[in-house]
Structures are given as structure tokens and as C-alpha cells.
Amino acid sequence: MRLVDTGNHIAAWGARLARVEVVSAYPITPQTQVIEEISRFIDEGEMDSEYIPVESEHSAMAAMIGSAAMGIRSFSATSAHGLAYMHELLHWAAGIRLPMVMVNVNRALGPGWNIWCDHQDTMAARDTGWVQLYCASHQEVLDTVIQAYRISEDLKVILPVMVCYDAIFISHNYMQVEIPDQDKVDEFLPPFRSLWKLDLDYPLTHGSVIYPDDYEEVRYSMFQGLDNARKVIEQAAYEYRDIVGGYHGGMVETYRMDDADCALVAMGSMASECKVAVDRLRELGHRCGLVRIRSYRPFPIRELREMLSSLRAVMVLDRGVSFGLEGALYSEIKATIYGRGDAAVYNMITGLGGRDVTYDLVVENTIAALQGKLETESRWPNVRLNEHHRISKKGLEEYWKKEGVL
Numbered sequence: 001m002r003l004v005d006t007g008n009h010i011a012a013w014g015a016r017l018a019r020v021e022v023v024s025a026y027p028i029t030p031q032t033q034v035i036e037e038i039s040r041f042i043d044e045g046e047m048d049s050e051y052i053p054v055e056s057e058h059s060a061m062a063a064m065i066g067s068a069a070m071g072i073r074s075f076s077a078t079s080a081h082g083l084a085y086m087h088e089l090l091h092w093a094a095g096i097r098l099p100m101v102m103v104n105v106n107r108a109l110g111p112g113w114n115i116w117c118d119h120q121d122t123m124a125a126r127d128t129g130w131v132q133l134y135c136a137s138h139q140e141v142l143d144t145v146i147q148a149y150r151i152s153e154d155l156k157v158i159l160p161v162m163v164c165y166d167a168i169f170i171s172h173n174y175m176q177v178e179i180p181d182q183d184k185v186d187e188f189l190p191p192f193r194s195l196w197k198l199d200l201d202y203p204l205t206h207g208s209v210i211y212p213d214d215y216e217e218v219r220y221s222m223f224q225g226l227d228n229a230r231k232v233i234e235q236a237a238y239e240y241r242d243i244v245g246g247y248h249g250g251m252v253e254t255y256r257m258d259d260a261d262c263a264l265v266a267m268g269s270m271a272s273e274c275k276v277a278v279d280r281l282r283e284l285g286h287r288c289g290l291v292r293i294r295s296y297r298p299f300p301i302r303e304l305r306e307m308l309s310s311l312r313a314v315m316v317l318d319r320g321v322s323f324g325l326e327g328a329l330y331s332e333i334k335a336t337i338y339g340r341g342d343a344a345v346y347n348m349i350t351g352l353g354g355r356d357v358t359y360d361l362v363v364e365n366t367i368a369a370l371q372g373k374l375e376t377e378s379r380w381p382n383v384r385l386n387e388h389h390r391i392s393k394k395g396l397e398e399y400w401k402k403e404g405v406l
Helices: 007-017 032-043 057-069 081-085 087-095 138-153 182-188 212-243 270-283 301-308 328-337 359-370 387-402
Strands: 002-006 022-025 050-053 074-078 101-106 131-134 161-166 174-178 252-255 262-266 288-293 295-297 313-318 344-349
Touching: 002 007, 007 032, 007 101, 007 138, 007 161, 007 174, 022 032, 022 057, 032 050, 032 074, 050 057, 057 074, 057 081, 057 087, 081 087, 087 212, 101 138, 131 138, 131 212, 138 161, 138 174, 138 182, 138 212, 182 212, 212 295, 252 270, 252 301, 262 270, 262 301, 262 359, 270 288, 270 359, 288 301, 301 328, 313 328, 313 359, 328 344, 344 359
Parallel strands: 022 050, 022 074, 074 101, 101 161, 131 161, 262 288, 262 313, 313 344
Antiparallel strands: 002 174, 131 295, 252 288
8 A cells, every 4th residue: 555644644554454452642743643543543434543642751661671572563653852751761671681763853952942853862872772773765764664663573683663753754754655465464563472470369579679799691692682673683684585575674775885985874763865965966977975874773894894894084063062072973873883994984964953954055065075174073963153143242232231240
């Protein structure tokens, strides 16, 4: 079936096709449509699932933990401050090794309040033990939600998965999507069978106090699970292609990298603009390609070393920032290929709060890097350092003088 709809509604279709049994969520813009569409599916008898309305995102994750611990396939969706509010329980879900899937619509964090896209919210949750997969199209959102359950429930992983996509650019825009047949999805994704589950007839406590002699081993098992997820993510993508059809998966996606001597690196919808930038750079005589990172956790170390180490230049585009240091993705790219080649690694922090990132901006900065005109450090090429800022500073100084501070 072919459908033209918003990314949020397509994410709901992913949960429906995965035969999710319990949904718990709290509304937050720009995610609310996901749960609204799921509630419509349930109300009209198109989805056999129980929806739990809760009073907060913290409670939404608590309900998810409870249902997953009962061996039930569980789903939720959130964004930005909602994800921040449930942060404590993100650690809980991963720490007691619960398979589950949650959509996060990447939105800027306030203050000031902003409902548009950047990646600060999920990057702040990168070390909670969740698999993080970033999507760049509506079709990929659908396919990835379904694949995420296969990844999460694999016995070599047994960890929660976060499916991330950009606010407004994907969540609210309309695109054409192929909705697969339910029987094909069922063949790819069999019913969830938990290795253990809570049983009211045989009560036990799980995830209680762990003494120092055992705690490190528990965390190492999570580390192993994320490491094992590398192969499982790849396998799920190929099996999905063979059974359901289409291919959206793997750790990275590349564009025109076969003969590239320089590369752009990006995540999410910004990579689509980068494809146009690559084409333009090629027209101008620069053999540039694109590496789009799909799996931020686990991080695609092997793939990036193979693709980037032999290049002469890499431009990393960050839609988030590690304050006091640099672009977070930039840090990880540098660490991954350090000492493995002569590639100069540059960084653009841009697109924060949904600001438009044009291919002209990407082309201009990449050419400047290739010409040796940029330092290998984080740059904010979209920031307006103009008369407005000087006036603001002058006005503040005048206020301080008036108040007797200066």
C-alpha cells in the first residue's frame, strides 16, 4: 500500500505493523501526532494494543519498564524536554536489559522555547545504554521502527532502542511511503518471547542493590550488548530487505564515496541537503562524498575508519554541541580516525533550533577547508555576529553604568 502522510503518522504505522501490545506516552510537541494516530488505530479496532495515558514522561517510561518486564512488546514516543524528564528511567530500562522501542522526535531544548529540530536532546542521552538510530526519510522511519524491535529483542543485544528523526523536517512534512503487508512483517518479526519476565504468581525483585563485586560485570554486559548490536543492526537490515522489501538499515549510508578524497559527515535530515552539496562540489571539481551516520550508538567505528582515514579532508556537520568543548559528533569522528591517516577534520555546528542549512553554506565552508583557509576546530558559520549583537552589548553596558555597576 502506498501512503502519503507525515513522519509522525508513519512512525505510528511502524508500531502498528510491529504488533505492539502496550503503548504509554505523554503528549509533547512535535511528537504528539504519533500517539494520536496510534490511539485512533486502537479506537477503530485496527491495532490490538493497550494505550496507557500517564501524567508525565517519567511515568510513561515507568509504565514501559513495567510492561516490558512482563514480557510484553512495548512502545512510546517523546521529544526534547520529555526525553530529559525521563532520563533517570532511561538508565533503568537499559540497566535491567529490557527490550523496547521508543521514537524520539529530535527537538531543541529550552530555554528559550523552540519546537524545531536539533540533536541536543538525544545526544544528551547517548550514554544511557540505549541503541540510537537516526532516520533521514519517512520510509526509513517506518522500516527502522520495525527493525528496532528485531534488534532490541535479539538475545545478543537485549537492550532498548531509540528511533530518532528530525522535528518538522520529518515529523510534520508529508512524504510518500510504501506500507508493507502485515504478513511480510510478521515473517520478519515474530512474536516477542522474553527470556525472563515478572510473574505475579512467583514474585521477585529485579534491579535492586548491586554490590561493588558485581556492578562492573553488569555494566560490562551492557557494553557487550551494544557491541553485539553492530552485527545485529546489519543483519536486521538485510533480512528486512529480503523478506519485506526495500533497504533502510545498517550502521551508515554513503553517497558518491567510491572515488572520494574528501567527505561530509552528517546525521538525520541534514544529510539530504548534504547530498545536494556533494553534487555541487563535484561540479566544481572536488571529489567529495557523504557518509550519513544511522547508528550513533553503537558508533560505527570500523566503517568510519575504513571510509575516512585515507581521505585528505573530512567536514563534520553537527546539529548539537558539547558545551565547553566542540561538536559532539566532531569529537567522536576525530577520536575514531586519530592516528590512522592524514585526514584533516573540520567541524560546522549549524542547524540548531531548526535553522535552515543550505547546500551553499556547506559548499562554501567545505571549499574553504579544502583550500586551507579554515582551522581544524568547531565553527558556527550560521551565527550572525553583526551590529545587532554589538548594539545589545552596548545597551547592556549603558544599563550597568546607569545602575552604578560600571
